Amino acid sequence: MVTTQKSLGRVLDEAAGIYQSRERGVFTFNVETGEYGIPDASFVPNGTRRKNAREKLILNFGDAFVLDEYIGRAGMWDVADSLGYGNPDTLRCMILYYILENRSNQLAQAWHEGSYASVRYPKANLTSQRISDLLSAVGDEGSQRAFFAEYFKLVGSRPGGEKVIIDSTGLPNSIHFPLTAVSNHNGKISNEVRLIYVVQQGTNLPLFFRHVPGNVIDVSTLIRTIAELKAHGIDTKFAILDAGYLTQDNLRELYEHKVSFLSRLQENRNDYRELKAEHLGSLESKEHLVEYNSRYVYVKRVRATIMGQQAYAYICRDMAMRNIESSKLLDRAKAQGMTTDEVFDAMEDQGVFILYSSRPIRTMDVLEKYYIRQQIEQVFDICKNNTNLLPLRVHSEDTFRGHLVLAFIASVIVKMLQDSLKKSGCSVNMALYNLGLQHCKVFDDVVLPCEPVKKVNDILKTLKIKYPLEISTVS
Known part of the structure; x- marks a missing residue:
């Protein structure tokens, strides 16, 4: 009868069949079936401390x-x-x-x-x-x-x-x-x-x-x-x-x-352009002004059809953001040779964004x-x-x-x-x-x-x- 011997490396737990070698690391080996496996996670070999590590x-x-x-x-x-x-x-x-x-x-x-x-x-x-x-x-x-x-x-x-x-x-x-x-x-x-x-x-x-x-x-x-x-x-x-x-x-x-949901309407959508064109002119009025986190924002809520669904749109203008954007615009307008009409048109969009939701939310x-x-x-x-x-x-x-x-x-x-x-x-x-x-x-x-x-x-x-x-x- 011919027998085959193989080196399994260092024996960590003979009874459980757990060994360690450079090629496989820590592993199990079943002598009867010749199958390799992974030790149970609860097994902790002695000497897991790194080499040369002092206590x-x-x-x-x-x-x-x-x-x-x-x-x-x-x-x-x-x-x-x-x-x-x-x-x-x-x-x-x-x-x-x-x-x-x-x-x-x-x-x-x-x-x-x-x-x-x-x-x-x-x-x-x-x-x-x-x-x-x-x-x-x-x-x-x-x-x-x-x-x-x-x-x-x-x-x-x-x-x-x-x-x-x-x-x-x-x-x-x-x-x-x-x-x-x-x-x-x-x-x-x-x-x-x-x-x-x-x-x-x-x-x-x-x-x-x-x-x-x-x-x-x-x-x-x-x-x-x-x-x-x-x-x-x-x-x-x-x-x-x-x-x-x-x-x-x-x-x-x-x-x-x-x-139910709340999200921001992307500026490149037709719905955004249509809502802005229809409601921006009437946005800045006393009844639409709200305060949020020490900022003042005009918010107007309207019913709207957005992407084929009935929703509530909130046309908003953040006054602080408008002032920041206007200051930057005016700084570069002359250098870029912008006309007064171009400056006016650019200022129309400043600080404006539109939110929309599936259910009504108070503007405040x-x-x-x-x-x-x-x-x-x-x-x-x-x-x-x-x-x-x-x-x-x-x-x-x-x-x-x-x-x-x-x-x-x-x-x-x-x-x-x-x-x-x-x-x-x-x-x-x-x-x-x-x-x-x-x-x-x-x-x-x-x-x-x-x-x-x-x-x-x-x-x-x-x-x-x-x-x-x-x-x-x-x-």
Whole structure:
């Protein structure tokens, strides 16, 4: 009988058939079937510490401790655990890492070794291979559905749960996979993936996300996004939309599904030109003047047929914007040799814009409702600057989906933290920076945090988090 021998590399767990080699990394091998596999996520090999890494007796403490406490109190650890990943310590540490460090995931292990997170979550395995396994696992469709079911329980019942803002942003990248495609968005051409976010109006929290290839135009994603929300149990009643989303077909679908909306009418449409020609002359009168956010705007509401549908149009002129644009016009008019007629005609359009909605909104309220849309720009800013979303450093669709999940969770937490800190006047970045300056000393059975300075005490008071004198590490 001929037998074949093969080297499997280093034995990590003989009973479980887990090995490690340079070619395959950490893997399982079934001697009877000859099949290779992936170890369970809960398996943490001995010696995951980096080569030549010394055990640290002083760790960064404040940022990881306070953030961990805050996330638990906000209910987001329970929501994150619904992803069902086999090693919760790894998942939680990666969420902390996405918020605290805008760096490559290859540096996550080094961060973990120098942070209190290594004491709080000692079973975390942040080697590059296991991080890739984590991203692939949480990016799975089943895991995402379980996550959103739990997340909607947390935020779906809050005020404004059925009123949403929908918009998209580009994620430029040079990754060679089908999602990256040439996009021409508002005249800007790039290789990217389009990321669609839905934000809850009442809480300003990110509610849901989708991604589509970069060459898919926004207008084709709107109805599918609303339909997917409904499939998850969120029945959209009112949406504030970017002007680029609304075509004649989308408008008809919104009316058929009884989804009320508010949007801006694009200037290149015939409806815009006709409404402006008919109503601009009668706009500037006392009964049309409203005040919004220390600005004065003329707003006239009329019934109108827009793209074949009955709607309410709001012809507006922002006086502050008109003055700014007029000043710029007058500065260049002489240099460009403009006639007085040309100057007059150019001034007619200054500060003018038109909003429209499917249901009547009071003229004194319509601007406040529409500019709620700025909330989603703030969310995108959080995503791109506070959650490690960009630059994209993944190499497959599976890990890309998982990366978006972690970035979404991080964006929710950062937005919650931003709202909690609002009254203090302290930004999230400044708070986490000051907290990160607090250290702790690690002993065999106890962690001793250093005394908090005044800035840290102010943050703790705002967040209502108690700073410990000591933390026992004895199980």
